[in-house]
Amino acid sequence: MDYELPLGTDPVSIRRRIEAMEHVLERAFTVPGTRQQFGLDALVGLVPVVGDAIAAAMGLYLVWEARNLGMSKWQLARMTANVGFDTLVGAVPVAGDLFDFLYRSNSRNLKIIRKHLDKHHPHTRVIDA
Structure with a gap:
């Protein structure tokens, strides 16, 4: 997948x-020896307090981009709730760190955004080979 970020x-x-x-x-x-994937959200969340705040800010970036697409207030509220729930539970020591590996608020939010884009901007779809 090409990760050049167009501006x-x-x-x-x-x-x-x-x-x-x-x-x-x-x-x-990827966790070595498994197929379990994780990202910066889970890694940064390991740092108490500050890490969870940084992870929340990165998650809210997706919400901001969704707002720029003109998505409905309901969709934006759902996405914000996903980030808030992830941040709230992720702040619990130890259990929250495990939770960050399982609950993927950013993937959930991407699904909401893709549904909007596929309906309102179908030309943005990319078919993977």
Whole structure:
């Protein structure tokens, strides 16, 4: 997958940025000897307090991009709730760190954004070979 981040404000550029950000946050690394993937969201969340705040800010970037696409307030609220829930539970010591590996708020938010893009901007779809 090409991760060159286009700087445009058109739906195609936004889709590419969002998909690249979700990949980095949720699936950039693999646990050795397994197929379990994780990303910066889980890694940064290991740092108490500050790490969870940074992970929340990175997750809210996806919400900001969704707002730029003109998504509904309901969709933006759902996405913000996903990030908030991830941040709240992720802040619990030890159990929250495990939770960060399992609950992927950014992947959930990407799914909401893709559904919007596929409906309102179908030309942004990329068919994987």
